[in-house]
Amino acid sequence: MSLLRALLxxxxxxxxxxxxxxLRIGLAADVTSMDPHFLNLQPNVxxxxxxxxxxxxxxxxxxxxxxxxxxxxxxxATTWEFKLRRGVRFHDGSELTxxxxxxxxxxxxxxxxxxxxxxxxxxVAKEIPDPYTLRLKTAAPYAMVPYDLNSVFIVSKKAATGAxxxxxxxxxxxxxxxxxxxxxxxxGDRVELARNDRYWGGPAAWDKVSFRIIxxxxxxxxxxxxxxxxxxxxxxxxxxxRIRRDALLETATKVSWRTIFFYLDRHRDRDPRISDKAGKPxxxxxxxxxxxxxxxxxxxxxxxxxxxxxDGAALPASNLVSPPVxxxxxxxxxxxxxxxxxxxxxxxxxxxxxxxxTLSATNNRYVNDEQLAQxxxxxxxxxxxxxxxxxxxxxxxxxxxxxxxxxxxxxxxGSFSADLALRSLVATADAKKGFGAFNWSxxxxxxxxxxxxxxxxTVDEKAREALAREAMRTAMRDYAVIPLHHQVSTWxxxxxxxxxxxxxxxxxxxxxRAK
Amino acid sequence: xxxxxxxxxxxxxxxxxxxxxLVFAGVYAVGNPIDILVNPxxxxxxxxxxxxxxxxxxxxxEQYLVFLKDAATGxxxxxxVYNAPAIGLILERMPATLELATTAMLxxxxxxxxxxLWAGVSPRSTAGRxxxxxxxxxxxxxxxxxxxxxxxxxxxxxxxxxTSGRGPTTTIAGIPLSFLSIEGLRHLALPAAxxxxxxxxxxxxxxxxxxxxxxxxxxxxxxxxxxLAESRIVGTHVLKNVLVPVVTVxxxxxxxxxxxxxxxxxxFAWPGMGKLLxxxxxxxxxxxxxxxxxIVVLLFVAINLAVxxxxxxxxxxxxxxxxx
Numbered sequence: 001m002s003l004l005r006a007l008l009x010x011x012x013x014x015x016x017x018x019x020x021x022x023l024r025i026g027l028a029a030d031v032t033s034m035d036p037h038f039l040n041l042q043p044n045v046x047x048x049x050x051x052x053x054x055x056x057x058x059x060x061x062x063x064x065x066x067x068x069x070x071x072x073x074x075x076x077a078t079t080w081e082f083k084l085r086r087g088v089r090f091h092d093g094s095e096l097t098x099x100x101x102x103x104x105x106x107x108x109x110x111x112x113x114x115x116x117x118x119x120x121x122x123x124v125a126k127e128i129p130d131p132y133t134l135r136l137k138t139a140a141p142y143a144m145v146p147y148d149l150n151s152v153f154i155v156s157k158k159a160a161t162g163a164x165x166x167x168x169x170x171x172x173x174x175x176x177x178x179x180x181x182x183x184x185x186x187x188g189d190r191v192e193l194a195r196n197d198r199y200w201g202g203p204a205a206w207d208k209v210s211f212r213i214i215x216x217x218x219x220x221x222x223x224x225x226x227x228x229x230x231x232x233x234x235x236x237x238x239x240x241x242r243i244r245r246d247a248l249l250e251t252a253t254k255v256s257w258r259t260i261f262f263y264l265d266r267h268r269d270r271d272p273r274i275s276d277k278a279g280k281p282x283x284x285x286x287x288x289x290x291x292x293x294x295x296x297x298x299x300x301x302x303x304x305x306x307x308x309x310x311d312g313a314a315l316p317a318s319n320l321v322s323p324p325v326x327x328x329x330x331x332x333x334x335x336x337x338x339x340x341x342x343x344x345x346x347x348x349x350x351x352x353x354x355x356x357x358t359l360s361a362t363n364n365r366y367v368n369d370e371q372l373a374q375x376x377x378x379x380x381x382x383x384x385x386x387x388x389x390x391x392x393x394x395x396x397x398x399x400x401x402x403x404x405x406x407x408x409x410x411x412x413x414g415s416f417s418a419d420l421a422l423r424s425l426v427a428t429a430d431a432k433k434g435f436g437a438f439n440w441s442x443x444x445x446x447x448x449x450x451x452x453x454x455x456x457x458t459v460d461e462k463a464r465e466a467l468a469r470e471a472m473r474t475a476m477r478d479y480a481v482i483p484l485h486h487q488v489s490t491w492x493x494x495x496x497x498x499x500x501x502x503x504x505x506x507x508x509x510x511x512x513r514a515k
Numbered sequence: 516x517x518x519x520x521x522x523x524x525x526x527x528x529x530x531x532x533x534x535x536x537l538v539f540a541g542v543y544a545v546g547n548p549i550d551i552l553v554n555p556x557x558x559x560x561x562x563x564x565x566x567x568x569x570x571x572x573x574x575x576x577e578q579y580l581v582f583l584k585d586a587a588t589g590x591x592x593x594x595x596v597y598n599a600p601a602i603g604l605i606l607e608r609m610p611a612t613l614e615l616a617t618t619a620m621l622x623x624x625x626x627x628x629x630x631x632l633w634a635g636v637s638p639r640s641t642a643g644r645x646x647x648x649x650x651x652x653x654x655x656x657x658x659x660x661x662x663x664x665x666x667x668x669x670x671x672x673x674x675x676x677x678t679s680g681r682g683p684t685t686t687i688a689g690i691p692l693s694f695l696s697i698e699g700l701r702h703l704a705l706p707a708a709x710x711x712x713x714x715x716x717x718x719x720x721x722x723x724x725x726x727x728x729x730x731x732x733x734x735x736x737x738x739x740x741x742x743l744a745e746s747r748i749v750g751t752h753v754l755k756n757v758l759v760p761v762v763t764v765x766x767x768x769x770x771x772x773x774x775x776x777x778x779x780x781x782x783f784a785w786p787g788m789g790k791l792l793x794x795x796x797x798x799x800x801x802x803x804x805x806x807x808x809x810i811v812v813l814l815f816v817a818i819n820l821a822v823x824x825x826x827x828x829x830x831x832x833x834x835x836x837x838x839x
Contacts, residue, residue: 030794032596039596040554113568113598115554118561151556165598187597188608188786188794189681214679214784218663223678226670364797395799399546413555424555434558 022208023509026220026232030213034168034185036153036176037108040115045151046506047191047211051091052153052176055082055101056146061324062257062416062503064146068096068154068177069134074459077141082149084132088200090156091181097131103157105136111165119148141457143464147417179204179510189213193509204510224249224492231493233507237311237367243492254501255315255322256489258414260366262359262376262482263425264293265407267442273407274357277386286351287408293479294335295345299383300376301337306485309368309375313490317483319472320413320421324503327418327468332476334483342383354384360400361410363391367487373410376484401440409440412487416504419455419468426480427452443480520820527816531809535586538805539579547571548799552595569595582805591809592802594795601806605788609810610690611681612787615779616772618694618707623714624765630715631722632757636749638727646719653716658775662709662782669705677702679784706783710776714768718761725757759830766822770815 029043036048057067069082088096105123108116123145125137136145156175163173174182179201180193191211197203212229214220217236221243223229235243235251243249264287265271271285286292302316315322318332346354359380361373370391377387387408392400401409415421428444429436435449448471455467476483489505499512542548549566557565566572570581585592591602634646670678682699684691693699729735730753738748777789784790788807795803 033598035598038598039552040556041596113565113595115557115561115565117564118554118557121561169599186681186786187604188790189784212680212784213786216781216784219666219679219782219784222663222666222671226666226674226678228670228678393797395551395797396545399550402547402550415556420556424558429559431559431563434560437558437562438555 021206022210023206023231023512024210024212024229025507025509025512026214026223026229027211027507028217028220028232028234029215030188031185031191031211033165034171034174034182034191035111035114035165036155036168037104037111037114037116038165040118040151042505043213046508048153049178049506049508050180050193050209050510051174051178051182052155053088053178054151054153055084055149058150058416058504060254060500060502063324063326064150067150068101069149072146075135077457077459078138080136080138080145082134082136084134085200086132088177089198090159090177091175091196092156092159094156094158096154096177098128098134099131100157101134101154102126102128103160104152104154107155107160108152116152119151122148141459143456143459144417144420147420150416180209183208199510201510205513206509209509221492224494231491231497231499231507231512233489233491233505235490235492237313237490240311240313240490248495250493250495250497252491252493252499252501253313253488254503255324256414256487256505257322257325257416257503258366258412258487258505259317259320259322259421260314260369260372260410260412260484260487261317261320262296262408262410262484263406263441263443264296264482265404265441266444267404271407274355277353277356279356282355286349286355289349290479291345291349292351293482295342295349295383296380296385297335297479297482298338298342298345299379299385300335300482300484301379302334302485303337305372305375309371310485310488313367313488314485315488317485319418319476320425320481320483321415321418321472322486322503325416325418327465327472329418329469329472329476332473339379339382346383346385352384354386356386356388357408358388358390358406359408359410360390360392360397360406362394362397365394365397366410366412369410369412372484376410402438404440404442406440410484411440413438414505417468418472419452419464422448422468422471422475423452423456426475441481445474445478445480448474448478448480523816523820527812530812530816532583534808534812535582535805536579538801538808539575539582542799542801542804543575545799548595548801551798591806594803595800596795596798597800597803601802602810604791604803605806605810608786608788608791610692611785612773612776612780612789614692614694615703615706615710615785615787616769616776618703619710619772619776620714620765620769622707622711623718623768624761626711627715627718628722628754628757628761631719632726632749632754634719635723635726635757636730636753638723643723647723650716650719650723653712653719656712658709658713658778659782661712662706662779665705665709666782676705679782681786706779706785709783710772710779714765714772717768718765721761721764722757725760726753729753729756755829759826762825762829763822766818766825770818773814774811 031043031047036052053068055067055069057065059065068085070085072082075081105120108120122138122142123136124139127135159175160173167173169185171182179196179199181196183192183194185191193209195204195207220232221239224232243251269285272281275281306314306316316334318334319328321328359373359377361369363370373389377389380387423435424438426443427435428449429439451467451471455464458464491499496515497512498515549571553562594601594604597604630646634643637643666678669676682693682702683696684693685695694703777793780787780790792807
């Protein structure tokens with residue numbers, strides 16, 4: 001009996017020892033700064049979600065859920081009221097109040113070169129009726145306040161007053177309410193965290209978490225295979241099959257919010273970059289004709305690309321946002337592969353012989369990006385469109401795109417609502433309204449603009465989602481862009497672990513548990 | 516001698532100015548960094564504000580003059596993405612790279628010279644042939660591939676060494692060093708071996724041909740006739756003659772090892788400054804690119820100077836500052 005008890009105690013001890021072991025995660029991109037209000041970069045924000053919280057959080061499907069705010073509602077068209085959770089404590093023991101929230105909102109506008117002012121600039125007045133209530137006013141009706149505040153981490157007013165970015169990097173000002181406390185930041189190497197035992201959402205499973213920064217795909221995978229790492233993100237698609245066969249490893253996949261699409265130049269009626277096959281520029285821009293745009297879409301075999309080129313790590317797309325995202329129009333179907341139909345459409349539009357154009361793409365940004373462009377070029381060749389693929393590294397590509405250098409180009413976009421994605425990418429460019437900041441194609445559709453304006457002014461969630469869906473349908477039926485697929489993100493981990501994969505691609509240690 | 520050093524430093528200043536101008540023009544030709552840095556959720560106002568905040572809305576000439584003015588006071592600007600002074604970022608990463616490069620160079624010299632001597636003294640023996648053949652492999656295999664193979668064999672299959680990263684550091688005189696602990700050495704072993712391979716082969720080949728040549732010389736025959744022990748002939752007389760070209764080449768190579776450590780640093784996720792440069796180029800982080808290149812130029816100048824001084828000490832016939 002006593003032997004059994006000793007054994008049992010021993011195994012319990014071993015179990016708790018296993019729990020005390022740190023969780024080592026391989027990150028795919030460099031964390032540049034600890035300051036939560038500096039750059040809106042995925043790896044930086046990923047670390048932020050461990051140390052800090054926002055008023056609103058999003059779940060695995062990128063849908064809004066309560067965070068530090070237990071509830072919120074629109075009092076009228078321009079006033080939002082947030083009720084804070086009571087008894088939430090910062091890592092230094094002080095209690096969270098509305099003062100800290102107001103301080104954080106204001107700090108986003110003060111950090112030099114900070115990018116989070118985008119999410120707070122529309123707030124024109126802040127009121128604190130009591131320490132647990134906050135009222136935010138906007139100048140015009142604006143429905144996105146709870147969404148925008150998902151991007152604003154709440155820092156401790158006491159710790160962050162007067163703090164410079166260096167104070168966050170050193171940890172002095174890294175005082176949040178999140179599930180983990182900051183322990184150490186070794187730039188370019190790792191970020192170490194320790195559990196916050198008093199987390200309002202219940203303590204996380206791991207005592208210590210160490211994020212290793214390993215951008216080289218092969219090295220990250222080798223780290224997992226050798227046991228140096230417990231979990232890695234962004235598994236290269238070519239290695240997926242191998243990992244799935246490995247008895248010691250487990251994968252988790254989820255459709256990502258990143259959608260890959262093609263945009264077509266719509267700026268001008270005559271585009272010298274589009275020519276007949278002899279090289280003579282066409283008299284009119286063929287992309288102005290919806291039949292040509294539809295033909296391009298029907299000529300792409302999305303299923304084959306998803307299965308073969310992407311090894312299953314892609315979902316053929318009909319929308320500019322992925323299925324779980326707010327405003328996704330589920331009634332739209334990806335265009336079926338129909339090269340014959342596409343040829344007929346081209347002939348109807350007056351291009352029976354096709355034409356020639358350059359397809360521009362990145363070669364180091366999206367999963368298999370250059371290969372995707374090559375594959376699509378070959379598919380379009382089958383309907384008589386001659387494509388030359390020009391692939392650039394992203395640091396050359398984006399500035400060229402922003403200058404309007406491309407007639408036909410590939411781009412990827414992640415957004416957690418349809419109306420936001422449409423506003424940035426296909427709404428008529430208008431600096432005053434903040435519409436079309438990344439509308440590099442020059443597409444313009446007054447009906448779409450009007451739907452978007454109404455959506456942003458509608459504070460009722462249901463009504464706004466209906467408008468966002470309608471806007472998506474309007475844009476997609478007009479082939480404002482040609483969607484290709486939604487990326488599927490993959491995590492790989494030791495068999496003993498489980499991770500709830502996320503549409504927003506974040507790798508959150510507090511959502512990793514031991515099986 | 517002092518005049519010689521001063522002249523060399525003045526030359527390097529001209530190189531620095533020229534190089535910063537090239538980097539400015541180069542980045543400008545590639546594109547506007549703001550297009551890469553910008554937050555995808557922002558609108559036109561926000562983009563304009565960010566552009567102005569970084570001074571990227573001003574003409575290139577003006578941006579460059581502002582940079583020169585600040586540089587004169589030792590301020591090379593703040594990184595666009597790290598939100599920290601560029602020079603500080605590089606100095607923060609420099610110990611890791613120097614540690615890696617020095618270890619690699621020591622491996623190359625301490626193994627390469629004896630191996631080369633051995634192969635040079637007995638070129639027809641099995642060992643001599645093996646060393647020659649092995650050095651050709653070491654030359655021709657790409658670093659990237661060798662690095663991945665080292666990881667596969669020593670980390671994944673054998674499980675002896677960690678796959679990547681730098682081990683725990685101990686701070687000595689303000690410099691964080693990782694080779695003072697077992698764990699640190701285990702992390703250092705593979706990347707240092709990977710980086711050393713090319714130079715190990717190079718040094719071995721240089722030492723081998725130097726030794727072969729020296730063995731035919733009169734002074735060796737003379738020493739033999741005098742009855743000196745073979746170990747003394749090779750270990751003292753031959754070695755000293757072999758070292759002159761080895762030191763010259765090793766000096767030049769040390770600079771390249773620092774500059775090309777980037778491949779090894781990337782594979783092994785070694786937090787050195789080469790990796791910082793590649794990351795910075797990826798996002799057109801101009802202040803870091805300029806500062807990095809300035810520091811590398813200074814390093815090269817310093818290394819070359821040290822090599823010249825060392826060679827003149829090894830070979831008294833070499834006179835500094837003389838010549839055309």
